[in-house]
Amino acid sequence: MPSLSDIVRESQIWKSVFRHPMPVDRRNRIVVMLTNFFLHLHPVSIKKQGIALSYTWCMGGVTFFLFLVETVTGVLLMFYYRPTVEWAYTDIQMLRDVHSLGIMREIHRWGAHAMVITVWLHMYRVFLTGSYKPPREFNWVVGVFLLLLTLLLSFTGYLLPWDQLAVWAITVGSNMARATPFLGHEGPGQQLLTLGGVDMITNASDARFALLGAREVGEETLNRFYILHCIAIPLAVALLLAIHFWRVRKDGGISGPL
Amino acid sequence: MTHGLTDAQFYEMVASFLGPFYVALAVMNGLAALYIWRTGQTRGWFSVPLPLVGKKIQITNAQIWLLVATVFAILGALAWSAGSAVAALSLPSLWRETINKSTGPVIYSVGTTLGLIVLYFFRSFFVRPAVAWWIWNLMWLFLGLSMTDRDFYEIVAKPDNVPIVMLVFLLAFFTWLGTSQAVENDRRAERGEPPREKVNDEKVLVWPDLVYTELICMIALTAFLIFWAIALQAPLEEPASSVKTPNPSKAPWYFLGLQEMLVYYDPWMAGVVLPSLIVAGLMAIPYIDFNKKGNGYYTIKDRKFSYAVFQFGFLEMWVTLIVLGTLLRGPNWNFFGPYEYWDAHKVEALNNVNLSEAIWNKLFNMSLPGTPALENWPVLLRPFGQFLGLLFGRELPGTLLVLGYFIALPPVMALTVFRKFYSRMGFIRFMVMANLLLFMAALPIKMVLRWVFNLKYLIAIPEYFFNF
Numbered sequence: 236m237p238s239l240s241d242i243v244r245e246s247q248i249w250k251s252v253f254r255h256p257m258p259v260d261r262r263n264r265i266v267v268m269l270t271n272f273f274l275h276l277h278p279v280s281i282k283k284q285g286i287a288l289s290y291t292w293c294m295g296g297v298t299f300f301l302f303l304v305e306t307v308t309g310v311l312l313m314f315y316y317r318p319t320v321e322w323a324y325t326d327i328q329m330l331r332d333v334h335s336l337g338i339m340r341e342i343h344r345w346g347a348h349a350m351v352i353t354v355w356l357h358m359y360r361v362f363l364t365g366s367y368k369p370p371r372e373f374n375w376v377v378g379v380f381l382l383l384l385t386l387l388l389s390f391t392g393y394l395l396p397w398d399q400l401a402v403w404a405i406t407v408g409s410n411m412a413r414a415t416p417f418l419g420h421e422g423p424g425q426q427l428l429t430l431g432g433v434d435m436i437t438n439a440s441d442a443r444f445a446l447l448g449a450r451e452v453g454e455e456t457l458n459r460f461y462i463l464h465c466i467a468i469p470l471a472v473a474l475l476l477a478i479h480f481w482r483v484r485k486d487g488g489i490s491g492p493l
Numbered sequence: 494m495t496h497g498l499t500d501a502q503f504y505e506m507v508a509s510f511l512g513p514f515y516v517a518l519a520v521m522n523g524l525a526a527l528y529i530w531r532t533g534q535t536r537g538w539f540s541v542p543l544p545l546v547g548k549k550i551q552i553t554n555a556q557i558w559l560l561v562a563t564v565f566a567i568l569g570a571l572a573w574s575a576g577s578a579v580a581a582l583s584l585p586s587l588w589r590e591t592i593n594k595s596t597g598p599v600i601y602s603v604g605t606t607l608g609l610i611v612l613y614f615f616r617s618f619f620v621r622p623a624v625a626w627w628i629w630n631l632m633w634l635f636l637g638l639s640m641t642d643r644d645f646y647e648i649v650a651k652p653d654n655v656p657i658v659m660l661v662f663l664l665a666f667f668t669w670l671g672t673s674q675a676v677e678n679d680r681r682a683e684r685g686e687p688p689r690e691k692v693n694d695e696k697v698l699v700w701p702d703l704v705y706t707e708l709i710c711m712i713a714l715t716a717f718l719i720f721w722a723i724a725l726q727a728p729l730e731e732p733a734s735s736v737k738t739p740n741p742s743k744a745p746w747y748f749l750g751l752q753e754m755l756v757y758y759d760p761w762m763a764g765v766v767l768p769s770l771i772v773a774g775l776m777a778i779p780y781i782d783f784n785k786k787g788n789g790y791y792t793i794k795d796r797k798f799s800y801a802v803f804q805f806g807f808l809e810m811w812v813t814l815i816v817l818g819t820l821l822r823g824p825n826w827n828f829f830g831p832y833e834y835w836d837a838h839k840v841e842a843l844n845n846v847n848l849s850e851a852i853w854n855k856l857f858n859m860s861l862p863g864t865p866a867l868e869n870w871p872v873l874l875r876p877f878g879q880f881l882g883l884l885f886g887r888e889l890p891g892t893l894l895v896l897g898y899f900i901a902l903p904p905v906m907a908l909t910v911f912r913k914f915y916s917r918m919g920f921i922r923f924m925v926m927a928n929l930l931l932f933m934a935a936l937p938i939k940m941v942l943r944w945v946f947n948l949k950y951l952i953a954i955p956e957y958f959f960n961f
Contacts, residue, residue, distance in 0.1 A: 258700050258701075261698070264698050264700045264701070265698070267700055268699055268700055274699075274700070274704065277699045277703060277704070278699060279698065279699060280696045280697060280698050280699060281696065281697060281699055281702075281703060282693075282694045282695070282696055282697075283693050283694065283695050283696070283697050283702075284689075284690045284691075284692075284693040284694055286697075286702060286703045286706060287693065288706070289670060289674065290674075290690060290791075292667060292670070293706075293710050296707060296710060297710060297714060300710070300711050300714060301714070304715075304718065320733075324732045324733065327729055328729065331726070331727075331729060338719075338722050338723070340727050341721070341722030341723075341725070341726060341727045342718050342719065342722045344727040345656075345718060345721045345722055345725070345727070346718055348653075348655075348656035349656070349659075349718070351656070351747050352656060352659065352660050352663060355660075355807075356663065356664075356667055359664075359667065359671075359807065360667070360671065362778075362803050362807075363671040363675070363791055363800075364789060364790060364791055365786075365787040365788045365789065365790070365792070365796060366788070366789060367778060367779040367782075368779060368782065368784075368785070368787070368788040368789075369779075369785075369788075371779070372779035372780060373779075375776075375778065375779050376776045376779070379772060379775045379776045382775075383772055386747060386748075389745065389747065390745060390748070393745050396729060397732065397733050398728075398729050398730040398731060398732060398733055399730040399731050399732070399733055399734065399737070399739055400653070400728055400729075400730045401733065402733035402734075402735070403738065403739050403742045403743075404742075404743060404744050404745050406742070407742045407743060407744045407752065408744040408745065408748055410760065410764075411751075411760050411763075411764025411765060412764070412765070413760070414759065414760035414761035414764055414765060414958065415761065415765045416761055416765065416766070419761070419765075421760075421958050422761050422765070422958055423761055423954075423957055423958045423959035424957070424958075424959075425958065426876045426957060427876050427877060427880070429873070429876070432872060451735065452735075490788065490789040491690055491691075491694065491789040491790070492687065492688050492690050492691040492788070492789045492790045493788060493789065
């Protein structure tokens with residue numbers, strides 16, 4: 236008598252999803268890599284040293300996984316959060332005190348801190364093994380963009396709880412922008428940009444204003460950072476991640492001695 | 494965070510952390526002993542004579558780590574018993590006083606730099622597993638013994654500062670992991686053997702060899718995150734208020750290296766120009782590193798220069814500045830020792846002077862030259878003229894120094910120390926590298942000038958927000 240698992244695996248539904256038998260022999264272990272959408276990022280076979288943990292530290296993979304964790308927990312948090320000065324703080328308080336999914340906020344926050352650390356460690360490993368050298372120069376550049384976007388993701392998310400910690404950290408951080416050369420209203424060269432004696436760069440038209448959407452961190456800033464945090468930057472990261480992974484394969488797979 | 498707690502309540506809170514902490518360290522050392530014993534790496538370290546029996550007993554590394562595990566287990570038991578025992582599990586107060594009094598930005602920055610230099614030159618000693626394991630244990634012990642100090646606890650156990658403590662330990666571990674492989678590969682190269690990564694280059698199927706590793710990593714990481722999320726609540730302070738400015742006001746921790754640079758440079762440099770150059774410089778690395786060796790394996794000898802520059806930039810000028818900015822900078826951005834109370838009324842005399850003041854006032858005993866009026870200039874051009882007038886008038890000494898630094902030094906470098914680099918890199922690539930290096934060095938140079946000469950700005954034109 237066939238076992239239940241045999242019946243399931245012989246069914247038309249199962250076979251329509253997985254187009255090959257279980258990957259227990261060499262042939263099917265190759266086929267699974269080629270036919271599964273999630274696995275096709277990988278090559279079929281790889282040098283043993285290329286997957287040694289002592290070599291890769293697994294930090295690129297960990298960073299990507301953390302990005303996925305942040306996406307899932309972030310979507311759940313969005314159900315409970317309204318980005319307005321009136322509600323933001325209360326909603327976070329409710330996540331802490333009332334909602335059973337409130338632990339998502341802890342996972343999201345600690346995952347974000349961890350992601351900043353792991354992305355640095357990934358870069359550190361790539362540098363120490365000289366893996367940015369030809370032919371992988373451009374992928375290192377893509378990686379630097381991803382590093383920058385990771386920091387910006389964390390920075391924009393820092394504001395959302397709308398508590399003292401959040402608002403003043405963003406105030407201190409964004410105050411730098413008012414000193415941008417030429418484009419900040421307290422930056423060197425600002426006075427040189429005048430039209431008929433009227434300053435072109437003021438505190439209502441400078442780089443900091445573009446960042447905050449206002450003269451001070453306020454309602455507009457919260458809205459702006461929320462959209463950057465939940466939509467704009469994640470989309471950019473997703474695109475760059477696709478390029479980053481694609482280039483790893485196209486540039487000859489994981490690095491190793493020539 | 495610990496405000497309003499009596500000493501007894503505070504120690505009880507610390508005990509609930511220190512108990513599991515020391516037990517975990519005991520388990521860690523026990524596992525190390527077990528690993529050494531089971532893999533046959535037991536080595537006799539020294540022998541103890543037994544006069545009564547007339548024999549000698551070999552003490553092995555496994556036994557020592559077992560002993561260390563026992564010590565940690567006892568510490569754990571003491572911590573858990575709570576009460577007055579926890580208070581005893583701390584560094585002697587004389588040590589803490591001494592550490593507080595002897596530390597400052599200068600000692601801290603110079604000390605960490607010297608430490609890194611020592612680690613670099615004696616790396617083959619420090620990567621030995623036994624040595625590294627001692628240091629690893631001591632780092633944890635130092636953390637454990639310090640946690641019973643209220644002021645230390647207050648800073649380190651702040652929820653958003655926990656990642657930095659993790660970062661420090663992770664970096665110590667991974668720097669060891671990378672360096673030990675580099676040292677081994679360099680030894681192999683001396684013997685004429687290929688790097689270790691080359692030996693292990695048989696091919697394996699990704700299923701199951703890689704996908705299962707990934708699965709285990711994901712599960713372990715998820716478990717870790719859930720544990721962290723349960724153990725430590727995310728911070729939520731009072732609702733935002735635009736009138737109550739916290740002191741100190743700090744950016745998120747990963748930007749505190751930049752905030753620390755504000756001590757030495759104005760925001761336009763520390764907050765805009767230097768960060769942009771960090772990003773640009775990182776992107777430029779693959780295009781200015783012309784060394785073809787050291788691709789795809791750990792090594793130091795094959796790429797000493799790029800290794801040293803990166804390590805100095807990352808470990809010293811990025812990470813240790815973050816640690817300084819986060820853990821040791823208190824109210825009014827004053828420096829506080831690790832066991833010092835963050836007193837908002839601490840006053841530090843600021844008597845920094847601009848180079849122009851030093852030259853005109855002190856050296857020539859004159860008053861500062863003023864801004865040129867330029868009354869017959871067109872209005873549109875007047876600011877340009879006045880700015881240039883100040884730059885090459887009142888601020889001439891600093892201007893000459895800075896111009897000399899950025900314009901005269903690169904050719905000098907190309908002709909002297911970097912002669913070989915220049916001939917292999919060509920003009921443009923060399924100029925990019927030289928300028929990036931000079932900007933990178935600008936921070937430590939300014940630090941030293943501040944510490945030694947109380948220099949505020951080399952060029953000070955606050956009229957046009959241009960201070961350098």
